[in-house]
Amino acid sequence: MNPTNRTVVVTGIGATTPLGGDSASTWEALLAGRSGVAPLQQEWAADLPVRIAAEIAVEPSEVLARPLARKLDRSAQFALIAAREAWADAGFSAKAGDDPAVDPDRLGTVVASGIGGVTTLLGQYDILREQGFRKVSPHTVPMLMPNSPSANVSIELNARAGTHTPVSACASGAEAIGYAIEMIRTGRADVVVAGGTEAAVHPLPIAAFANMMAMSKNNDDPQGASRPYDVARDGFVLGEGSGIVVLESAEHAAKRGARVYCEAIGQGISADAHHIAQPEPTGRGIADAFANLLDNSDLKPAEIVHVNAHATSTPLGDVGELRALRSVLGDDVDHMAVSATKSMTGHLLGGAGGVETVATVLALHNRVAPPTINVDNLDPEVDADIVRGEPRALPEGTIAALNDSFGFGGLNVVLAFRKS
Amino acid sequence: MAATQEEIVKGLAEIVNEIAGIPVEDVQLDKSFTDDLDVDSLSMVEVVVAAEERFDVKIPDDDVKNLKTVGDAADYILKHQA
Numbered sequence: 001m002n003p004t005n006r007t008v009v010v011t012g013i014g015a016t017t018p019l020g021g022d023s024a025s026t027w028e029a030l031l032a033g034r035s036g037v038a039p040l041q042q043e044w045a046a047d048l049p050v051r052i053a054a055e056i057a058v059e060p061s062e063v064l065a066r067p068l069a070r071k072l073d074r075s076a077q078f079a080l081i082a083a084r085e086a087w088a089d090a091g092f093s094a095k096a097g098d099d100p101a102v103d104p105d106r107l108g109t110v111v112a113s114g115i116g117g118v119t120t121l122l123g124q125y126d127i128l129r130e131q132g133f134r135k136v137s138p139h140t141v142p143m144l145m146p147n148s149p150s151a152n153v154s155i156e157l158n159a160r161a162g163t164h165t166p167v168s169a170c171a172s173g174a175e176a177i178g179y180a181i182e183m184i185r186t187g188r189a190d191v192v193v194a195g196g197t198e199a200a201v202h203p204l205p206i207a208a209f210a211n212m213m214a215m216s217k218n219n220d221d222p223q224g225a226s227r228p229y230d231v232a233r234d235g236f237v238l239g240e241g242s243g244i245v246v247l248e249s250a251e252h253a254a255k256r257g258a259r260v261y262c263e264a265i266g267q268g269i270s271a272d273a274h275h276i277a278q279p280e281p282t283g284r285g286i287a288d289a290f291a292n293l294l295d296n297s298d299l300k301p302a303e304i305v306h307v308n309a310h311a312t313s314t315p316l317g318d319v320g321e322l323r324a325l326r327s328v329l330g331d332d333v334d335h336m337a338v339s340a341t342k343s344m345t346g347h348l349l350g351g352a353g354g355v356e357t358v359a360t361v362l363a364l365h366n367r368v369a370p371p372t373i374n375v376d377n378l379d380p381e382v383d384a385d386i387v388r389g390e391p392r393a394l395p396e397g398t399i400a401a402l403n404d405s406f407g408f409g410g411l412n413v414v415l416a417f418r419k420s
Numbered sequence: 421m422a423a424t425q426e427e428i429v430k431g432l433a434e435i436v437n438e439i440a441g442i443p444v445e446d447v448q449l450d451k452s453f454t455d456d457l458d459v460d461s462l463s464m465v466e467v468v469v470a471a472e473e474r475f476d477v478k479i480p481d482d483d484v485k486n487l488k489t490v491g492d493a494a495d496y497i498l499k500h501q502a
Contacts, residue, residue, distance in 0.1 A: 065441060071463075383493030
Protein backbone atom coordinates (compact mmCIF):
# COMPACT_ATOMS: atom_id res chain seq x y z
CA MET A 1 0.00 0.00 0.00
CA ASN A 2 1.08 3.54 -0.73
CA PRO A 3 2.96 4.64 2.42
CA THR A 4 1.46 8.13 2.15
CA ASN A 5 -2.11 6.88 2.38
CA ARG A 6 -2.14 4.07 4.91
CA THR A 7 -5.34 3.03 6.68
CA VAL A 8 -5.41 3.98 10.37
CA VAL A 9 -7.39 2.19 13.07
CA VAL A 10 -8.16 2.70 16.75
CA THR A 11 -6.90 -0.16 18.92
CA GLY A 12 -6.93 1.28 22.44
CA ILE A 13 -8.87 3.79 24.55
CA GLY A 14 -8.35 5.35 27.96
CA ALA A 15 -9.92 8.14 29.97
CA THR A 16 -10.18 9.77 33.33
CA THR A 17 -13.09 12.18 33.49
CA PRO A 18 -15.67 13.82 35.75
CA LEU A 19 -17.77 10.70 35.21
CA GLY A 20 -15.25 7.98 36.05
CA GLY A 21 -11.63 7.01 36.52
CA ASP A 22 -11.47 5.00 33.29
CA SER A 23 -13.17 4.71 29.93
CA ALA A 24 -15.57 1.93 31.00
CA SER A 25 -17.00 3.84 33.97
CA THR A 26 -17.13 7.04 31.89
CA TRP A 27 -19.04 5.25 29.14
CA GLU A 28 -21.45 3.67 31.61
CA ALA A 29 -22.22 7.11 33.08
CA LEU A 30 -22.67 8.61 29.61
CA LEU A 31 -25.22 5.96 28.68
CA ALA A 32 -26.98 6.42 32.03
CA GLY A 33 -27.19 10.18 31.45
CA ARG A 34 -25.35 11.11 34.63
CA SER A 35 -24.02 14.63 35.12
CA GLY A 36 -20.49 15.11 36.47
CA VAL A 37 -21.15 18.72 37.49
CA ALA A 38 -21.20 19.72 41.15
CA PRO A 39 -20.75 22.80 43.33
CA LEU A 40 -17.13 23.82 43.89
CA GLN A 41 -16.31 23.28 47.56
CA GLN A 42 -13.02 25.19 47.51
CA GLU A 43 -12.85 28.32 49.65
CA TRP A 44 -11.80 30.45 46.70
CA ALA A 45 -15.00 29.61 44.85
CA ALA A 46 -17.25 31.44 47.31
CA ASP A 47 -16.77 34.88 45.74
CA LEU A 48 -16.78 33.85 42.09
CA PRO A 49 -19.75 34.41 39.78
CA VAL A 50 -19.38 30.76 38.70
CA ARG A 51 -19.26 28.22 41.55
CA ILE A 52 -19.80 24.94 39.69
CA ALA A 53 -17.55 22.64 37.65
CA ALA A 54 -17.18 19.05 36.51
CA GLU A 55 -14.19 17.94 38.57
CA ILE A 56 -12.40 14.64 38.09
CA ALA A 57 -14.20 11.58 39.52
CA VAL A 58 -11.05 9.81 40.75
CA GLU A 59 -8.23 11.99 42.07
CA PRO A 60 -4.87 11.19 40.40
CA SER A 61 -3.28 10.93 43.85
CA GLU A 62 -5.30 7.74 44.31
CA VAL A 63 -3.74 6.23 41.19
CA LEU A 64 -0.21 7.57 40.70
CA ALA A 65 2.80 7.02 42.96
CA ARG A 66 3.47 10.20 44.94
CA PRO A 67 7.10 10.81 43.86
CA LEU A 68 5.94 10.75 40.23
CA ALA A 69 2.76 12.74 40.80
CA ARG A 70 4.54 15.61 42.54
CA LYS A 71 6.67 16.23 39.44
CA LEU A 72 3.66 16.36 37.11
CA ASP A 73 1.13 19.09 36.54
CA ARG A 74 -2.42 17.88 37.09
CA SER A 75 -3.00 17.91 33.31
CA ALA A 76 -0.06 15.53 32.81
CA GLN A 77 -1.28 13.32 35.66
CA PHE A 78 -4.62 12.92 33.89
CA ALA A 79 -2.93 12.22 30.55
CA LEU A 80 -0.59 9.62 32.02
CA ILE A 81 -3.47 7.77 33.69
CA ALA A 82 -5.53 7.76 30.49
CA ALA A 83 -2.52 6.80 28.36
CA ARG A 84 -1.66 3.86 30.59
CA GLU A 85 -5.21 2.58 30.27
CA ALA A 86 -5.23 3.04 26.49
CA TRP A 87 -1.85 1.33 26.14
CA ALA A 88 -2.96 -1.72 28.13
CA ASP A 89 -6.32 -1.70 26.35
CA ALA A 90 -4.48 -1.92 23.02
CA GLY A 91 -2.95 -5.15 24.23
CA PHE A 92 0.61 -4.00 24.95
CA SER A 93 2.17 -5.62 27.99
CA ALA A 94 5.07 -3.23 28.58
CA LYS A 95 6.69 -0.10 27.12
CA ALA A 96 7.85 -0.17 23.50
CA GLY A 97 10.90 -2.36 23.06
CA ASP A 98 10.24 -4.36 26.21
CA ASP A 99 7.06 -5.43 24.43
CA PRO A 100 8.51 -6.61 21.10
CA ALA A 101 5.18 -5.97 19.33
CA VAL A 102 6.08 -2.29 18.90
CA ASP A 103 9.34 -0.69 17.84
CA PRO A 104 10.15 2.43 19.92
CA ASP A 105 11.32 4.24 16.78
CA ARG A 106 7.88 3.66 15.21
CA LEU A 107 5.85 4.83 18.22
CA GLY A 108 4.84 8.48 18.75
CA THR A 109 2.80 10.55 21.17
CA VAL A 110 0.59 13.57 20.47
CA VAL A 111 -1.12 14.87 23.58
CA ALA A 112 -2.47 18.38 23.82
CA SER A 113 -4.17 20.75 26.22
CA GLY A 114 -5.73 24.14 25.76
CA ILE A 115 -3.95 26.02 28.54
CA GLY A 116 -1.02 23.86 29.65
CA GLY A 117 0.11 23.67 33.26
CA VAL A 118 -1.90 26.65 34.42
CA THR A 119 -2.41 25.52 38.03
CA THR A 120 1.33 24.88 38.35
CA LEU A 121 2.16 28.32 36.92
CA LEU A 122 -0.25 30.13 39.20
CA GLY A 123 0.59 28.02 42.25
CA GLN A 124 4.31 28.66 41.86
CA TYR A 125 3.66 32.38 41.36
CA ASP A 126 1.85 32.36 44.69
CA ILE A 127 4.92 30.67 46.25
CA LEU A 128 7.25 33.24 44.65
CA ARG A 129 5.27 36.14 46.12
CA GLU A 130 4.64 34.59 49.53
CA GLN A 131 7.87 32.64 50.19
CA GLY A 132 10.51 34.06 47.82
CA PHE A 133 12.37 32.78 44.78
CA ARG A 134 14.30 30.05 46.55
CA LYS A 135 11.09 28.11 47.23
CA VAL A 136 9.95 28.08 43.60
CA SER A 137 10.07 24.43 42.53
CA PRO A 138 12.86 23.41 40.14
CA HIS A 139 10.21 21.25 38.47
CA THR A 140 8.09 24.30 37.56
CA VAL A 141 9.13 24.64 33.91
CA PRO A 142 8.89 20.95 32.96
CA MET A 143 5.53 20.86 34.74
CA LEU A 144 3.93 23.92 33.19
CA MET A 145 5.14 23.60 29.60
CA PRO A 146 2.26 22.63 27.33
CA ASN A 147 4.16 19.67 25.83
CA SER A 148 4.70 18.13 29.27
CA PRO A 149 1.78 15.65 29.06
CA SER A 150 2.90 14.42 25.64
CA ALA A 151 6.53 14.25 26.76
CA ASN A 152 5.72 12.31 29.91
CA VAL A 153 3.65 9.80 27.97
CA SER A 154 6.54 9.49 25.50
CA ILE A 155 9.00 8.79 28.32
CA GLU A 156 6.64 6.33 30.00
CA LEU A 157 6.05 4.31 26.81
CA ASN A 158 9.51 4.77 25.23
CA ALA A 159 7.96 6.48 22.20
CA ARG A 160 10.76 7.78 19.97
CA ALA A 161 9.07 8.61 16.66
CA GLY A 162 8.11 12.06 17.95
CA THR A 163 6.23 13.76 20.76
CA HIS A 164 3.96 16.61 19.70
CA THR A 165 1.59 19.14 21.19
CA PRO A 166 -0.65 21.10 18.85
CA VAL A 167 -2.35 23.95 20.71
CA SER A 168 -5.68 25.33 19.54
CA ALA A 169 -7.66 26.05 22.71
CA CYS A 170 -10.75 23.82 22.81
CA ALA A 171 -9.82 22.07 19.54
CA SER A 172 -6.43 20.95 20.91
CA GLY A 173 -7.37 17.36 21.75
CA ALA A 174 -9.01 16.77 18.38
CA GLU A 175 -6.12 18.43 16.56
CA ALA A 176 -3.76 16.08 18.41
CA ILE A 177 -5.67 13.03 17.22
CA GLY A 178 -5.81 14.42 13.69
CA TYR A 179 -2.06 15.00 13.76
CA ALA A 180 -1.55 11.43 14.96
CA ILE A 181 -3.69 10.03 12.14
CA GLU A 182 -1.48 11.90 9.67
CA MET A 183 1.72 10.61 11.31
CA ILE A 184 0.56 7.06 10.63
CA ARG A 185 -1.05 7.69 7.27
CA THR A 186 2.12 9.26 5.89
CA GLY A 187 4.37 6.56 7.29
CA ARG A 188 6.20 8.47 10.04
CA ALA A 189 4.97 6.06 12.70
CA ASP A 190 3.11 2.76 13.04
CA VAL A 191 1.51 3.46 16.41
CA VAL A 192 0.66 6.83 18.01
CA VAL A 193 -0.81 7.50 21.44
CA ALA A 194 -2.90 10.64 21.10
CA GLY A 195 -5.52 12.73 22.82
CA GLY A 196 -6.22 15.70 25.02
CA THR A 197 -6.06 16.68 28.64
CA GLU A 198 -6.97 19.69 30.74
CA ALA A 199 -6.77 20.73 34.37
CA ALA A 200 -7.90 24.33 34.71
CA VAL A 201 -10.27 24.32 37.66
CA HIS A 202 -8.71 27.34 39.35
CA PRO A 203 -10.12 30.77 40.19
CA LEU A 204 -8.13 32.62 37.51
CA PRO A 205 -9.35 30.70 34.43
CA ILE A 206 -12.86 30.59 35.89
CA ALA A 207 -12.89 34.34 36.51
CA ALA A 208 -11.49 34.97 33.03
CA PHE A 209 -13.96 32.74 31.21
CA ALA A 210 -16.81 34.11 33.33
CA ASN A 211 -15.82 37.67 32.40
CA MET A 212 -16.02 36.68 28.73
CA MET A 213 -19.67 35.79 29.43
CA ALA A 214 -18.86 32.28 28.21
CA MET A 215 -19.81 30.25 31.30
CA SER A 216 -23.09 29.13 32.78
CA LYS A 217 -23.93 30.94 36.01
CA ASN A 218 -26.58 28.39 36.91
CA ASN A 219 -25.02 27.82 40.32
CA ASP A 220 -28.31 26.74 41.87
CA ASP A 221 -28.73 23.77 39.53
CA PRO A 222 -25.24 22.34 38.86
CA GLN A 223 -26.45 19.15 37.14
CA GLY A 224 -28.77 21.13 34.91
CA ALA A 225 -26.27 23.86 34.06
CA SER A 226 -24.72 22.25 30.97
CA ARG A 227 -27.73 22.05 28.65
CA PRO A 228 -26.76 22.10 24.97
CA TYR A 229 -29.69 22.73 22.58
CA ASP A 230 -32.07 23.71 25.39
CA VAL A 231 -33.63 27.17 25.12
CA ALA A 232 -32.36 28.05 28.61
CA ARG A 233 -28.66 27.31 27.94
CA ASP A 234 -26.44 30.13 29.19
CA GLY A 235 -22.84 29.02 28.66
CA PHE A 236 -20.45 26.14 29.24
CA VAL A 237 -19.53 24.40 32.48
CA LEU A 238 -15.79 23.87 33.00
CA GLY A 239 -14.68 20.23 33.17
CA GLU A 240 -11.32 18.53 33.69
CA GLY A 241 -9.79 15.22 32.70
CA SER A 242 -8.24 13.41 29.77
CA GLY A 243 -9.12 11.07 26.92
CA ILE A 244 -6.48 9.16 24.98
CA VAL A 245 -6.61 6.72 22.07
CA VAL A 246 -4.06 4.36 20.56
CA LEU A 247 -3.99 4.79 16.79
CA GLU A 248 -2.24 2.27 14.62
CA SER A 249 -1.74 1.43 10.98
CA ALA A 250 -4.24 -1.24 9.98
CA GLU A 251 -1.35 -3.35 8.76
CA HIS A 252 0.52 -3.13 12.07
CA ALA A 253 -2.64 -3.93 14.04
CA ALA A 254 -3.40 -6.95 11.85
CA LYS A 255 0.15 -8.24 12.14
CA ARG A 256 -0.01 -8.39 15.91
CA GLY A 257 -3.62 -9.60 15.96
CA ALA A 258 -4.91 -6.52 17.78
CA ARG A 259 -8.57 -5.89 18.53
CA VAL A 260 -9.75 -3.04 16.27
CA TYR A 261 -12.47 -0.69 17.53
CA CYS A 262 -12.91 1.17 14.27
CA GLU A 263 -11.13 2.94 11.45
CA ALA A 264 -9.89 6.52 11.97
CA ILE A 265 -10.80 7.81 8.53
CA GLY A 266 -9.35 11.25 8.78
CA GLN A 267 -10.20 14.83 9.51
CA GLY A 268 -11.56 18.04 8.13
CA ILE A 269 -9.83 21.25 9.14
CA SER A 270 -10.50 24.94 8.60
CA ALA A 271 -9.93 28.28 10.27
CA ASP A 272 -12.61 30.93 10.75
CA ALA A 273 -10.24 33.89 10.28
CA HIS A 274 -12.96 35.97 11.87
CA HIS A 275 -12.66 36.74 15.59
CA ILE A 276 -10.31 35.53 18.31
CA ALA A 277 -13.09 34.17 20.52
CA GLN A 278 -16.44 34.40 18.74
CA PRO A 279 -17.74 31.87 16.22
CA GLU A 280 -18.17 33.09 12.66
CA PRO A 281 -21.92 33.89 12.62
CA THR A 282 -22.83 32.26 9.28
CA GLY A 283 -21.04 29.03 10.22
CA ARG A 284 -18.83 29.36 7.13
CA GLY A 285 -15.69 28.19 8.92
CA ILE A 286 -17.28 25.11 10.42
CA ALA A 287 -18.95 24.26 7.11
CA ASP A 288 -15.54 24.47 5.46
CA ALA A 289 -14.23 21.85 7.89
CA PHE A 290 -17.05 19.42 7.02
CA ALA A 291 -16.46 20.05 3.30
CA ASN A 292 -12.72 19.58 3.79
CA LEU A 293 -13.36 16.22 5.46
CA LEU A 294 -15.47 15.00 2.52
CA ASP A 295 -12.92 16.27 0.00
CA ASN A 296 -10.00 14.56 1.69
CA SER A 297 -11.37 11.16 2.63
CA ASP A 298 -13.47 8.36 1.20
CA LEU A 299 -16.18 9.00 3.79
CA LYS A 300 -19.66 8.89 2.28
CA PRO A 301 -22.36 11.09 3.83
CA ALA A 302 -24.77 8.13 3.71
CA GLU A 303 -22.50 6.26 6.16
CA ILE A 304 -22.65 8.93 8.88
CA VAL A 305 -25.10 7.88 11.58
CA HIS A 306 -23.77 9.70 14.64
CA VAL A 307 -22.22 13.05 15.52
CA ASN A 308 -20.57 13.80 18.84
CA ALA A 309 -21.13 17.53 18.55
CA HIS A 310 -18.91 20.30 19.91
CA ALA A 311 -22.08 21.80 21.48
CA THR A 312 -20.75 23.49 24.62
CA SER A 313 -24.13 24.85 25.78
CA THR A 314 -23.56 28.38 24.50
CA PRO A 315 -26.47 30.24 22.85
CA LEU A 316 -24.76 30.89 19.48
CA GLY A 317 -22.35 28.00 19.14
CA ASP A 318 -24.72 25.04 19.51
CA VAL A 319 -27.06 26.01 16.68
CA GLY A 320 -24.29 27.41 14.46
CA GLU A 321 -22.60 24.02 14.37
CA LEU A 322 -25.82 22.28 13.30
CA ARG A 323 -26.53 24.93 10.68
CA ALA A 324 -23.08 24.35 9.20
CA LEU A 325 -23.59 20.57 9.28
CA ARG A 326 -26.88 20.95 7.40
CA SER A 327 -25.38 23.35 4.86
CA VAL A 328 -22.79 20.78 3.79
CA LEU A 329 -24.53 17.44 4.37
CA GLY A 330 -28.10 18.43 3.56
CA ASP A 331 -30.73 15.72 4.00
CA ASP A 332 -28.06 13.25 5.15
CA VAL A 333 -28.17 15.03 8.53
CA ASP A 334 -31.58 13.41 9.02
CA HIS A 335 -29.98 10.00 9.61
CA MET A 336 -27.42 11.30 12.13
CA ALA A 337 -28.05 10.80 15.85
CA VAL A 338 -26.49 13.92 17.39
CA SER A 339 -25.17 13.72 20.97
CA ALA A 340 -23.75 16.51 23.12
CA THR A 341 -21.83 14.64 25.79
CA LYS A 342 -20.67 17.95 27.31
CA SER A 343 -24.13 18.00 28.88
CA MET A 344 -22.67 15.38 31.25
CA THR A 345 -18.88 15.87 31.26
CA GLY A 346 -18.85 19.66 31.14
CA HIS A 347 -16.40 21.27 28.73
CA LEU A 348 -12.89 19.84 29.12
CA LEU A 349 -11.39 22.51 26.81
CA GLY A 350 -8.30 20.87 25.29
CA GLY A 351 -9.32 17.58 26.89
CA ALA A 352 -12.69 17.57 25.13
CA GLY A 353 -11.49 16.23 21.79
CA GLY A 354 -9.80 13.32 23.55
CA VAL A 355 -12.71 12.33 25.78
CA GLU A 356 -15.25 12.83 23.00
CA THR A 357 -13.20 10.72 20.60
CA VAL A 358 -13.24 7.94 23.19
CA ALA A 359 -17.04 8.37 23.40
CA THR A 360 -17.37 8.39 19.59
CA VAL A 361 -15.26 5.26 19.22
CA LEU A 362 -17.32 3.48 21.89
CA ALA A 363 -20.57 4.62 20.26
CA LEU A 364 -19.50 2.96 17.00
CA HIS A 365 -18.07 -0.09 18.74
CA ASN A 366 -21.22 -0.70 20.80
CA ARG A 367 -23.56 0.71 18.14
CA VAL A 368 -25.26 3.03 20.56
CA ALA A 369 -25.25 6.83 20.83
CA PRO A 370 -25.19 8.37 24.31
CA PRO A 371 -27.96 10.80 25.24
CA THR A 372 -27.85 14.56 25.63
CA ILE A 373 -29.21 15.46 29.04
CA ASN A 374 -31.06 18.57 30.19
CA VAL A 375 -32.83 19.23 26.88
CA ASP A 376 -36.13 20.12 28.53
CA ASN A 377 -37.19 22.60 25.87
CA LEU A 378 -35.47 22.03 22.56
CA ASP A 379 -34.38 25.24 20.87
CA PRO A 380 -36.65 25.58 17.79
CA GLU A 381 -33.59 26.60 15.78
CA VAL A 382 -32.13 23.11 16.22
CA ASP A 383 -32.55 21.40 12.85
CA ALA A 384 -31.13 17.95 13.66
CA ASP A 385 -32.04 14.74 15.45
CA ILE A 386 -30.75 15.22 18.99
CA VAL A 387 -30.47 12.07 21.11
CA ARG A 388 -32.36 13.11 24.24
CA GLY A 389 -32.92 11.36 27.53
CA GLU A 390 -32.17 7.78 26.52
CA PRO A 391 -29.31 6.24 24.50
CA ARG A 392 -30.13 5.44 20.88
CA ALA A 393 -29.22 2.24 19.02
CA LEU A 394 -27.17 2.76 15.86
CA PRO A 395 -27.73 0.68 12.69
CA GLU A 396 -25.99 -2.54 11.68
CA GLY A 397 -23.58 -2.61 8.75
CA THR A 398 -20.91 -0.05 7.90
CA ILE A 399 -21.46 3.07 9.98
CA ALA A 400 -19.45 6.24 10.51
CA ALA A 401 -19.40 8.94 13.17
CA LEU A 402 -18.02 12.47 13.47
CA ASN A 403 -16.45 14.22 16.44
CA ASP A 404 -16.44 18.02 16.18
CA SER A 405 -14.14 20.38 18.09
CA PHE A 406 -13.83 24.12 17.61
CA GLY A 407 -11.42 26.38 19.46
CA PHE A 408 -10.91 30.02 20.37
CA GLY A 409 -8.62 31.33 17.70
CA GLY A 410 -10.86 29.90 15.02
CA LEU A 411 -9.58 26.37 14.37
CA ASN A 412 -12.29 23.87 13.42
CA VAL A 413 -11.51 20.16 13.52
CA VAL A 414 -13.88 17.37 12.51
CA LEU A 415 -12.63 13.82 13.07
CA ALA A 416 -14.25 10.88 11.31
CA PHE A 417 -14.38 7.22 12.36
CA ARG A 418 -15.97 4.20 10.68
CA LYS A 419 -16.90 0.70 11.72
CA SER A 420 -17.64 -2.10 9.28
CA MET B 421 22.16 23.79 68.83
CA ALA B 422 24.00 22.12 65.97
CA ALA B 423 22.75 18.79 64.66
CA THR B 424 24.92 15.66 64.93
CA GLN B 425 25.86 13.65 61.86
CA GLU B 426 23.31 11.02 62.87
CA GLU B 427 20.56 13.64 63.11
CA ILE B 428 21.56 15.09 59.75
CA VAL B 429 21.43 11.69 57.99
CA LYS B 430 18.04 11.02 59.58
CA GLY B 431 16.81 14.42 58.38
CA LEU B 432 18.17 13.87 54.87
CA ALA B 433 16.50 10.46 54.79
CA GLU B 434 13.15 12.05 55.60
CA ILE B 435 13.67 14.69 52.91
CA VAL B 436 14.66 12.11 50.27
CA ASN B 437 11.70 9.98 51.26
CA GLU B 438 9.36 12.95 50.80
CA ILE B 439 10.82 13.92 47.42
CA ALA B 440 11.77 10.62 45.79
CA GLY B 441 9.75 8.09 47.76
CA ILE B 442 12.85 6.11 48.79
CA PRO B 443 12.41 4.28 52.16
CA VAL B 444 14.24 6.15 54.93
CA GLU B 445 16.30 3.08 55.89
CA ASP B 446 17.80 3.00 52.38
CA VAL B 447 19.26 6.49 52.73
CA GLN B 448 22.79 5.70 53.99
CA LEU B 449 26.06 7.68 54.04
CA ASP B 450 27.55 5.87 51.04
CA LYS B 451 24.47 6.22 48.81
CA SER B 452 24.66 8.41 45.71
CA PHE B 453 21.70 10.75 45.31
CA THR B 454 21.45 10.26 41.54
CA ASP B 455 22.61 6.66 41.14
CA ASP B 456 21.03 5.05 44.20
CA LEU B 457 18.22 7.27 45.43
CA ASP B 458 16.40 8.36 42.29
CA VAL B 459 17.13 12.03 42.93
CA ASP B 460 17.76 13.74 39.56
CA SER B 461 19.41 17.14 39.20
CA LEU B 462 16.09 18.97 39.58
CA SER B 463 14.99 16.99 42.60
CA MET B 464 18.47 17.57 44.11
CA VAL B 465 17.65 21.28 44.19
CA GLU B 466 14.55 20.43 46.22
CA VAL B 467 16.64 18.30 48.59
CA VAL B 468 19.11 21.18 49.04
CA VAL B 469 16.42 23.78 49.71
CA ALA B 470 14.70 21.50 52.23
CA ALA B 471 18.04 20.74 53.93
CA GLU B 472 18.93 24.45 54.12
CA GLU B 473 15.71 25.15 55.91
CA ARG B 474 15.88 22.17 58.23
CA PHE B 475 19.52 22.61 59.30
CA ASP B 476 19.80 26.41 59.06
CA VAL B 477 22.61 26.30 56.54
CA LYS B 478 23.31 27.95 53.18
CA ILE B 479 24.39 25.67 50.36
CA PRO B 480 25.43 27.81 47.36
CA ASP B 481 24.60 26.44 43.88
CA ASP B 482 28.34 26.04 43.12
CA ASP B 483 28.76 23.67 46.05
CA VAL B 484 25.75 21.47 45.21
CA LYS B 485 27.61 19.66 42.42
CA ASN B 486 30.13 18.34 44.98
CA LEU B 487 27.41 16.69 47.06
CA LYS B 488 27.35 13.31 45.34
CA THR B 489 26.49 11.11 48.28
CA VAL B 490 24.46 11.39 51.45
CA GLY B 491 27.78 11.40 53.31
CA ASP B 492 29.01 14.39 51.24
CA ALA B 493 25.86 16.33 52.12
CA ALA B 494 25.98 15.36 55.81
CA ASP B 495 29.64 16.45 56.08
CA TYR B 496 28.91 19.74 54.33
CA ILE B 497 25.99 20.51 56.62
CA LEU B 498 27.96 19.48 59.72
CA LYS B 499 30.75 21.91 58.76
CA HIS B 500 28.59 24.85 57.65
CA GLN B 501 25.56 24.84 59.95
CA ALA B 502 25.04 27.97 61.99
